[in-house]
Amino acid sequence: MKKLCYATLKEQGYGGYLLEKAPERVLQFGEGNFLRAFVDYFIDMMNEKAGFNSKVVLCQPIAPGLAPMINEQEGLYTLYLRGFENGQKVNDKRIISCVSRCLNPYEDFQSLLDCAKNPDLRYIACNTTEAGIVYDPSCQYTDRPAASYPGKLTQFLYERFRIFGKEKGKGFVVLSCELIDDNGRELEKCVLSYADQWKLGADFISWIKEENIFCSTLVDRIVTGYPRSEADALNQENGYIDNLIDTGEVFGFWVIEGPESLKEELPFEKAGLPVIITDNHKPYKQRKVRILNGAHTSMVLGAYLAGQDIVRDCMHDEVIRGFMNKTIYEEIIPTLTLPEEELKGFAASVTERFQNPFIDHALLSIALNSTSKWKARVMPSLKGYVEKFGRLPECICASLAFYIAFYTGDHMSAEGLTGLRGTEEYVIKDDANVLEFYDAHKNDDAAALTHAVLSNTAFWGEDLTVIPQLEKFVADTLKTIKEKGTYEVMKAYC
Numbered sequence: 001m002k003k004l005c006y007a008t009l010k011e012q013g014y015g016g017y018l019l020e021k022a023p024e025r026v027l028q029f030g031e032g033n034f035l036r037a038f039v040d041y042f043i044d045m046m047n048e049k050a051g052f053n054s055k056v057v058l059c060q061p062i063a064p065g066l067a068p069m070i071n072e073q074e075g076l077y078t079l080y081l082r083g084f085e086n087g088q089k090v091n092d093k094r095i096i097s098c099v100s101r102c103l104n105p106y107e108d109f110q111s112l113l114d115c116a117k118n119p120d121l122r123y124i125a126c127n128t129t130e131a132g133i134v135y136d137p138s139c140q141y142t143d144r145p146a147a148s149y150p151g152k153l154t155q156f157l158y159e160r161f162r163i164f165g166k167e168k169g170k171g172f173v174v175l176s177c178e179l180i181d182d183n184g185r186e187l188e189k190c191v192l193s194y195a196d197q198w199k200l201g202a203d204f205i206s207w208i209k210e211e212n213i214f215c216s217t218l219v220d221r222i223v224t225g226y227p228r229s230e231a232d233a234l235n236q237e238n239g240y241i242d243n244l245i246d247t248g249e250v251f252g253f254w255v256i257e258g259p260e261s262l263k264e265e266l267p268f269e270k271a272g273l274p275v276i277i278t279d280n281h282k283p284y285k286q287r288k289v290r291i292l293n294g295a296h297t298s299m300v301l302g303a304y305l306a307g308q309d310i311v312r313d314c315m316h317d318e319v320i321r322g323f324m325n326k327t328i329y330e331e332i333i334p335t336l337t338l339p340e341e342e343l344k345g346f347a348a349s350v351t352e353r354f355q356n357p358f359i360d361h362a363l364l365s366i367a368l369n370s371t372s373k374w375k376a377r378v379m380p381s382l383k384g385y386v387e388k389f390g391r392l393p394e395c396i397c398a399s400l401a402f403y404i405a406f407y408t409g410d411h412m413s414a415e416g417l418t419g420l421r422g423t424e425e426y427v428i429k430d431d432a433n434v435l436e437f438y439d440a441h442k443n444d445d446a447a448a449l450t451h452a453v454l455s456n457t458a459f460w461g462e463d464l465t466v467i468p469q470l471e472k473f474v475a476d477t478l479k480t481i482k483e484k485g486t487y488e489v490m491k492a493y494c
Contacts, residue, residue, distance in 0.1 A: 001235065004242040005074045009095070012239055017048045018097045025054035027115055027156075029126040029149060031066045031102050033225035037079055037248040039125045039177065042273055044098040049271035054123075055100035059112055061128045061149055067102040069243050075099030077244035078234070080227070083251060083356040090250045091358075105152065109144040112152070116159040119170070122265075124153070126187075127177040127219075135190040141198040150190030157191065158200055161207050171211030173265070175256060177219045181285075184216035184257065213262075218255040218285045220292070223248035224359060251353050257281040283338050290332050291343070292350050293377040296366050298395070299324045302402035304363040305421055306487035311361040315354050319487060322494035323395060325351070331393035335384030364426060367406065371434045371459055374403055379460065383467075392473055395493050400470075401477035402486055404453050407438045433458065446482065450475040 002008045006020055026043060028035060039056075046052035055075075060067055070077075076099070081092045105112040115121060126132070128149040139151035146152050157172075164170035176183040188208070195205050224247045227234065235241050254275040256262065268275035276284065296311075302323075303314045314320045328350070333343045354361075378396060385393040407428055409417035417428040417435040428435065437459075441452050454464040454471055465471045480489055 001239065001241050003073060004076050004078070004095075004238075004240045004244075005072075006076070008240050009076075014095075016095060018095065019044075019047050019053070019055070020097070022047070022053045022055045022098075023120040024057045024100055024115070024118055025120050026056040026098075026123045026125060027121060028056050028058050029061050029124070029153070030128055031058040031060055031070060032127070033246050033248075034219075034221075034223045035125065035127050035177070036077065036096065036099075036244075037081070037223040037246045038219060038221050038252060038254070039127075039175070040096055040098055041079060041081075041094070041252070042254065042268065042271075042275060044094070044096045045273055046267055046271045047098055049273075050267035052267060052271075054098065056098050056125075057100050057115060058102040059152075060102065060104050060106070061126075061132065061152075063104075063106040065102075065104060066244070067104040070099065070102040073242070073244060075101060076242075077246060078238065078242045080234075080245070080247045081250045081252075082247065082358040083249040084352040085250050087352075089357065092250065105145045112145070112156060113159045116156055117163055119164070122173060123175065124172045125175045125177065126153075129178065133176070133178050133180060133183060133187050133190060135193045137197060139194065141194075141200070146194075148190075150187060151194055153187070154191045154194040154198070154200075157208060157212070158195075158204060161204050165203070165207055168211070171207065172213070173258070173262065174212060174214045175217055176215065177217055179219075182216050184214040188212075188214035213258055215256050215258040215262075216281055217257065218253075218281050218288060220254070220288055221248055221252040222353070222356075222359060222361075247358070249353060249356055249359065251349055255281045255284040283336075287336060287338055287343060287346055289377055290336060290381055291328055291347055292353075293373070294332055294381055295324055295328055295350060295354075297370060297373045297377045298327050298399035298402075300363045300366045301370060301406040302399065302486035302490060304367065304426075305402065305406060305481075306485065306490070307421070309363055311354050311363065311366070312356065312359070314363075315351065319491045319494050321351075323398075323490040326493055327393075327395040327399070331385055331396050332381045335381050335388060368429050369431070370403055370406070371430055374400070375460055379464075386467060392467075392469055394473075397470060397473045398477050398489055398493065401450075401474045401481060401489070404449060404474070404478055405481045405486065407434075408449070409435075409438050409442050412439050446478040447475045450478055 043056055077096055079094050079096050083090055103111045132149045134148055136148040139146040139148050146155055176187050226245055227247050231245055234245060252274055256277045258277055262277050303320050308314050328347050336343055382396045409419045409428055411418050415427045417439055418425050419428050441449050450471055457463055
């Protein structure tokens, strides 16, 4: 079989949408699975449905990357989006044709700088992981390239300023997709720090602020990447070899914080895409963290101790699913600010996503670092509910007991703290100080352990024992778990 490229598709008489030539209007730092299944998918759809007519030039953010493979396939790759949607099983296939090429700045830094000469270039997208948006003062302007992503971006922006600095409208819309709070603003801070450190001048700093829009965004799609076990069969079915096949869930949602004018520039709405441009992305982030992530964290530890291993299987158990739904609809949603119907619609999509037959999402992988996850994802709903209603949210409080029960280890090993599910061992993975704490308290009774956990301000940033009745509720639930198990506790709330 021939490799995927435009000539191969023409030989096959491919009749689907392809955009072979268009101006490069988007520069993307990152060529990995997520961006290709998310940002590039949306751009490809805008090209087809709304005449966006834009190619994306990719740039590897680190030295090892996919540039040779992407360029060999002329930027083409097959994307499968799979899951449940409106109660129906979905398995959509699309050849993405918005990518023009991929640069490796570690081999040819000038090729990146040359993109700054392109007057059509308007957008910069990035996802360099949570660790990517950092200010590293060891980076120098003379580095080719700077080690940090914000350093590379500053070098690129300065080249743009040097060429087009006197023209209005030649700055960029920067769409930051990293999973940190206020990702766009944090990226802008790093760029301004480099501009100052490298003494690139007051005019350049003014240009950064006045001619560029750094958008904080919220991204939401599970991307499962290259399907190793299926790749050969899919290539046989397609009649070409694609070494860049990408897979993800059918659900996708993108919130971009930026000016109203971006709605005209970026025709997501015209293309019928689930993208919102707003002046405040935080309510949507709160919705995702509290409902989607909060449902995961409040349910999975108890479900694992009840004998389940995969999220999808939990959704087929009426008790576990009922406990999760009560947590979401009766205890989390009432604490949020977006319209109730919108929140319920999102919650319904979460249930469908958890049932995805194409993703085996292991409970133990979600359980990683559950202490910080419970603090960030569930604790705000607990406090918000108590503040609003003056009573405890019982399912959320039970989830705190599930967390403590899951973390009650048997012994320390080289891998971490080892717990027991019946006679089966499992490894609890968290920060060393968390594991050491639970190892030191593993022989405490329910009351003493609950008090030690809830009063540990290093975990929660505050003393949770001051919340009326919480300590007693959790301790009593922990006793019930030891006597009857987490499943019986869940059953009591369904």
